[in-house]
Amino acid sequence: MDILISGAGIAGLACALELSTRGHDVTVVEYARHLRLTGTPIDIRGDAIGAVDKMGLLGRIRERRVRMSELTRFVDSGGAPIGRIPMAEVNDSDDDVELLREDLVRVLADALPYTVGIRFGDSIASLHDGGDDGGDTGGVDVRFTSGHTERYDLVLGADGQHSAVRGLVFGPEERCLRHLGVYFALAYHPGEARSGGVNSIHNVPGRMVGVFRYGGRAVAVFQFRSEPIDYDHHDLVAQKQILLDAFSGYRSWRIPELLEVARADPDFYLTPASQIRLPSWHCGRVALVGDAGYSPAFLSGRGTSLALTGARFLAEELEGHDHDHTAAFARYEARQRPYVTFAQGRVDGGRERMLPVTWDDIAARDEALRAADVGAP
Numbered sequence: 001m002d003i004l005i006s007g008a009g010i011a012g013l014a015c016a017l018e019l020s021t022r023g024h025d026v027t028v029v030e031y032a033r034h035l036r037l038t039g040t041p042i043d044i045r046g047d048a049i050g051a052v053d054k055m056g057l058l059g060r061i062r063e064r065r066v067r068m069s070e071l072t073r074f075v076d077s078g079g080a081p082i083g084r085i086p087m088a089e090v091n092d093s094d095d096d097v098e099l100l101r102e103d104l105v106r107v108l109a110d111a112l113p114y115t116v117g118i119r120f121g122d123s124i125a126s127l128h129d130g131g132d133d134g135g136d137t138g139g140v141d142v143r144f145t146s147g148h149t150e151r152y153d154l155v156l157g158a159d160g161q162h163s164a165v166r167g168l169v170f171g172p173e174e175r176c177l178r179h180l181g182v183y184f185a186l187a188y189h190p191g192e193a194r195s196g197g198v199n200s201i202h203n204v205p206g207r208m209v210g211v212f213r214y215g216g217r218a219v220a221v222f223q224f225r226s227e228p229i230d231y232d233h234h235d236l237v238a239q240k241q242i243l244l245d246a247f248s249g250y251r252s253w254r255i256p257e258l259l260e261v262a263r264a265d266p267d268f269y270l271t272p273a274s275q276i277r278l279p280s281w282h283c284g285r286v287a288l289v290g291d292a293g294y295s296p297a298f299l300s301g302r303g304t305s306l307a308l309t310g311a312r313f314l315a316e317e318l319e320g321h322d323h324d325h326t327a328a329f330a331r332y333e334a335r336q337r338p339y340v341t342f343a344q345g346r347v348d349g350g351r352e353r354m355l356p357v358t359w360d361d362i363a364a365r366d367e368a369l370r371a372a373d374v375g376a377p
Helices: 010-020 047-054 058-063 101-111 164-170 236-246 255-264 303-320 325-344 347-354 359-371
Strands: 002-006 025-030 042-044 072-075 081-083 097-099 117-120 124-129 140-144 149-152 154-157 177-188 199-204 207-214 217-225 269-276 286-288
Touching: 002 010, 002 149, 010 025, 010 101, 010 303, 042 047, 042 101, 042 303, 047 058, 047 303, 058 097, 058 101, 081 359, 097 101, 124 164, 140 154, 154 164, 164 286, 177 236, 177 255, 177 347, 199 359, 207 255, 217 236, 217 255, 236 255, 236 269, 269 347, 303 325
Parallel strands: 002 025, 002 154, 025 117, 072 199, 154 286
Antiparallel strands: 042 097, 072 081, 124 140, 140 149, 177 217, 177 269, 199 207, 207 217
């Protein structure tokens, strides 16, 4: 089949690899003008390990393994270590792999057959699902923002939490978005890029700030509890002010310094922790994969794994059902749904551990870490 994939992130690249190696003609369209390589380290867990193993990529992925979670410590207001996250809470098993997002993107992209075309700097403007027209002759007519038009047998939305494909087919985002009461911010910290030491995170009530080092760079990381905030996602100054307001009045540890780092970063990133919850991930000849259909939020640590298992299950079901996309999509959803339900149910525990609400909650969490004998030496 001739398949269009919207999005060249982890879900989109994994779908392109799984489908093209099964003989489908695959085109990927990506709004950005290049692969997005930035982002904090990600995890491959559980059955997603088997998915990348079947892709033939597990060896290359393990070669790029990092152990950032094991080198991350909670610290007090003076920077003294309190403890680390118990690894039993971080990983499903010792086989789980943590690696840089850019490394996984490069591994997936490098594995793509030459027949896969990636069209950067373009996106889907509209699509019309013409149905089956009496069997295999139907398709989806797509118009791109570039003005180009084309017909495809299937269209897959793998374009992230704010998926354009989902908006065109399944309706406005607010119908399926569940805000988790947390915002996440990231700023490049050039002054820390070559410094050594463990990664550190510090809490004040309802807020967390930290410094993470990986891949020769360092970033200041922020999380804070908040109800939904109405702001212009293209207004960088407004986004920075939201962060500054959230931490206003707090000066312990390195908070003032790291806020200045965020203020100075031209690539500052702010996003809400949200889930996408839909009763179905397919409609006609269009299906959603990864965050576009079932974002669990970064608090779960399982978004990457869901993207990989989703790509694998979808490709297997399309192969097993020949040209019956309706049956294939239904089976894909039946296989993937339990993983999504589990991942989306994990976020509350992560939020309580990382963002205690009061000073008493912080003290209780810290005491538990000390009692578990996981403090830094």
